[in-house]
Amino acid sequence: MLNLSNALTIGLPLVLTPTVIGLTLLGTFIGLVVGSLPGLTATMAVAIMIPLTYSMTPQESFALLVPSYAAATFGGSVGAILINIPGTGAAIMTTIDGYAMRKNGEAGRAIGLAIAASLVGGLVSALFLATFAPVAARWALRLGAHEYFAVALFGLGFVAYISPSLLKGLLAGALGLLLGCVGNDPVGAYPRFTFDHASLIGGMTFVPVMIGLFGLSEVFVALEGDLSARDVARQQIHGIARSFWEALRMWPTMIRSTVIGLLIGVMPGVGPTIAAALGYGIEKRLGRNREAMGTGAPEGIVAPETANNAGTGGELAVTMAFGIPGDAVTAVMMGAFLIHGLKPGPTLFVSNPDVVSAIFLLFIAGNLLFAVLGIASLRFLVKLLETPPRYLMPIVIVLCVVGAYAASNSVFDVWVLIVFGVVGYVMRKIDMPIAPMVLGFILGPLIEDNLRRALVLDDGWPIGFLTRPVSAVLIGLTVLLFLSPVLGRFAGRKQ
Amino acid sequence: MKPVLTATICAFMLACPDAGHAQKYPAQSVRIVVPFAPGGATDIIARMVAARLSTRLGQTFVVENRGGGSGIPGTVAVQQARPDGYTLLLSGNGPHATNVALYEKLPYDPLKDFTQISLTGLLPLVLNVNPKAPFRTLPEFVQWAKANPGKMNYGSPGAGSPPHLAMEMLAQSHGLDMVHIPYKGSAPAITDLVAGHIPAMFDNVLASLSNIQSGTIVALGVTTSQRVAALPAVPTFREAGVGDFEASTWTLLTAPAGTPSTIVEQLSAEVRLIFSDPEIQQRLQQQGVVPTVSTPEQTQAFVASEIEKWTQVARKARVQPLDR
Numbered sequence: 001m002l003n004l005s006n007a008l009t010i011g012l013p014l015v016l017t018p019t020v021i022g023l024t025l026l027g028t029f030i031g032l033v034v035g036s037l038p039g040l041t042a043t044m045a046v047a048i049m050i051p052l053t054y055s056m057t058p059q060e061s062f063a064l065l066v067p068s069y070a071a072a073t074f075g076g077s078v079g080a081i082l083i084n085i086p087g088t089g090a091a092i093m094t095t096i097d098g099y100a101m102r103k104n105g106e107a108g109r110a111i112g113l114a115i116a117a118s119l120v121g122g123l124v125s126a127l128f129l130a131t132f133a134p135v136a137a138r139w140a141l142r143l144g145a146h147e148y149f150a151v152a153l154f155g156l157g158f159v160a161y162i163s164p165s166l167l168k169g170l171l172a173g174a175l176g177l178l179l180g181c182v183g184n185d186p187v188g189a190y191p192r193f194t195f196d197h198a199s200l201i202g203g204m205t206f207v208p209v210m211i212g213l214f215g216l217s218e219v220f221v222a223l224e225g226d227l228s229a230r231d232v233a234r235q236q237i238h239g240i241a242r243s244f245w246e247a248l249r250m251w252p253t254m255i256r257s258t259v260i261g262l263l264i265g266v267m268p269g270v271g272p273t274i275a276a277a278l279g280y281g282i283e284k285r286l287g288r289n290r291e292a293m294g295t296g297a298p299e300g301i302v303a304p305e306t307a308n309n310a311g312t313g314g315e316l317a318v319t320m321a322f323g324i325p326g327d328a329v330t331a332v333m334m335g336a337f338l339i340h341g342l343k344p345g346p347t348l349f350v351s352n353p354d355v356v357s358a359i360f361l362l363f364i365a366g367n368l369l370f371a372v373l374g375i376a377s378l379r380f381l382v383k384l385l386e387t388p389p390r391y392l393m394p395i396v397i398v399l400c401v402v403g404a405y406a407a408s409n410s411v412f413d414v415w416v417l418i419v420f421g422v423v424g425y426v427m428r429k430i431d432m433p434i435a436p437m438v439l440g441f442i443l444g445p446l447i448e449d450n451l452r453r454a455l456v457l458d459d460g461w462p463i464g465f466l467t468r469p470v471s472a473v474l475i476g477l478t479v480l481l482f483l484s485p486v487l488g489r490f491a492g493r494k495q
Numbered sequence: 496m497k498p499v500l501t502a503t504i505c506a507f508m509l510a511c512p513d514a515g516h517a518q519k520y521p522a523q524s525v526r527i528v529v530p531f532a533p534g535g536a537t538d539i540i541a542r543m544v545a546a547r548l549s550t551r552l553g554q555t556f557v558v559e560n561r562g563g564g565s566g567i568p569g570t571v572a573v574q575q576a577r578p579d580g581y582t583l584l585l586s587g588n589g590p591h592a593t594n595v596a597l598y599e600k601l602p603y604d605p606l607k608d609f610t611q612i613s614l615t616g617l618l619p620l621v622l623n624v625n626p627k628a629p630f631r632t633l634p635e636f637v638q639w640a641k642a643n644p645g646k647m648n649y650g651s652p653g654a655g656s657p658p659h660l661a662m663e664m665l666a667q668s669h670g671l672d673m674v675h676i677p678y679k680g681s682a683p684a685i686t687d688l689v690a691g692h693i694p695a696m697f698d699n700v701l702a703s704l705s706n707i708q709s710g711t712i713v714a715l716g717v718t719t720s721q722r723v724a725a726l727p728a729v730p731t732f733r734e735a736g737v738g739d740f741e742a743s744t745w746t747l748l749t750a751p752a753g754t755p756s757t758i759v760e761q762l763s764a765e766v767r768l769i770f771s772d773p774e775i776q777q778r779l780q781q782q783g784v785v786p787t788v789s790t791p792e793q794t795q796a797f798v799a800s801e802i803e804k805w806t807q808v809a810r811k812a813r814v815q816p817l818d819r
Binding site for chain 1: 532533539542543546559561562563564565568571572597600602648655676677678679682683685686689693705706708709781782
């Protein structure tokens, strides 16, 4: 089995070669750039680089891929903070307080917080990957359809809390759920809302919907204003050390979010977006500074950014330990394993301890490097904000279109992008929050799929949700979550 | 004189690229569309074939994943592409055979809209069970299912997928009553099989291999006429004494109908050459793929017979067209 000292003795000699070090730097840089640009996701970063790795040794190819995964997960927050467009799905929650801080002239502080939070989440998950990968994967295996349903429902419970207006938040969430119904139904494969269109059979693709709602709509809003105007908010840049210190002082937030990230990370198919949403939502319920969240509170960045990066190690752990990819990125990465003749699965840790050790070290290196690169480019990134919109916005449009197309190489998805750009614009105009809609869209299929599977497994009886401890606890928490505003009001009236 | 000469040269140059095309293929990079998400068996084979074709033909063959929707969107994208040999499809028996049985309004015809190039490997199915399940052999499995009608749950990567139909085929031939639990793809289904949430499922050998080898799932039988090299200890269905049962899935390289026959022949010959390399053969066999290739004509005939076969299975299993 893999442990820390083992990893160092077997892994270090493999990793400390000039080629591997160079590739690690390159991978981190590419991940950071691709992650921070709207429309280009971590999956794309990895998928684009895989063909380059055909002729490399396994450790060389993972030097390119693994750090880019970690860096892209952090990179998403840069776009979210600077231009209100999340670079990846995992950074959706970061737009809320991140962009608010940037409007207050605190973009530098916000990015600093995101770097610190991502670094801590990523490093803790790396240690977790090294120590508990097989154990955690085995634990995750015991979770079935019932538990996945309960987790997704719990996530849905937070949709209301991440919106300033309860009604509009719920409405947006419901619209998202409806969108998630498009495509073949998960049990009978009966086509729903597909209008006999081949491209809709598999449902809406996530990337074009997300970047339409967040990215293109932002461009439309900018078009209303003076395109030649420079940014009004003067951005202050204070010492990066202060941001780190500030983030570390929020250790209760970090611990909560790290635990959430790790738990969600080892559950295949749930993904970093939901980890970030739960991190944010729980912070908004329990955090000390919950009242300020939504208006530029530092916790609004630290909570989701810790959670999404804490998930990365868990996802890698499950992919390697059971050959079961947790999300699109790790699915692509699994292809890389197979191309090099490595079989992810329980035997990998025994048959290729060298590769596993190397991956672990590369993952840590990636986390440290994105922090260094992030700090180094902080000033430049903030300066970028002084670009007048007439130069910035066309670039954003191009990136959105490229990203929508590249997600599955489909022109249809460019139309999806445009439609959802308009939808997002209308939503912004009527002050309807976008994040709940995207969450509903991700959670809907997860809920439906697992609910129906659980019911088939139990001959149609829903009692299984309450007799299994994990799902019972989660459903109990969800009920509490839904009732708490009502109960709170009731208690208030009594007084 | 000069303008005339210039015009002639210009006209000649304009005509040239086409002539160049006819002489040398490929003159630019080639797309190979895979109608599935990355990481699966078809994708792995596609990437391997693309890498070899790139080195052999001196142009990049790029694998493009267009997953989802039972492979229909990806297949349609190639059907509508220009038939010039620069857009190819590396697909499998889902989009190219079973969909014909499952969708009444399938927007393409695998036989008429495509020119088949070559098979690129058979993927035998294997019946896997959870180690704690009360059956360790194929006859025990059949007996248990027979004694407990409606109690045997089985997973599949999706409604209408070959593993689903294969189990229906088995149920039909032995009069079994089992409950189908569809998943979204192979990975989550295997997860639940390993965890014991479902006791049994068919899947291709490639997807099951690492879990079989580590003992987290048990392979009862393979659906080929001969044992599979990667699983020498696992009997075929006939050997295990539960009747004739052959249901392999497969992958093929194909192109939009109307692709010049010289290009189709050239690619088919290249694929056959690539697969004759012992190193490739060994690598595929280790992963549970049976290296199988064919000429364009053989491939066309094979696809036709497979469509016929799976349509009958679906009909026997009373799987309704999904879009009626």
